[in-house]
Amino acid sequence: MYHFSRSIYRELASDILEDRPEHDGPTNQERVLHSCEVCVERLATDWHYFARPTKTLFNDIRIYFPMSAQLKVYKTVDRYMSFAREYFVNNPIAERLECRATTRRGTPCQRTPLPHNGYCPSHQHLAETEEVRLAA
């Protein structure tokens, strides 16, 4: 799944602002790549709850780019995050293949979820209340 973050990084790397010479710790390049990885990983494992991936990643990395590159950064991030989200929705990774609900005993439900909402057939009612909550 890291090919998404590397693709974003590759497209944007040449626009990243130079570090100041006295700067210690990770370089701007490393920070940008790290942010891309964190966001893509979150999208892969938790896309149900990750409402605005483009905005989140853009806000994380925009400070490492000059004003003149902001639009390009936003568009690139948006293109890849939309593509990645689509991909993860259609190809759930292994960790996602358990129902998201907790049983009455407090243990995670381990039945196979339906791909469109991540709940197993007996927990579909939870998906409905969730939609109501999101709509409210």
Ligand SMILES: [Zn+2]
């Ligand atoms: Zn369940």
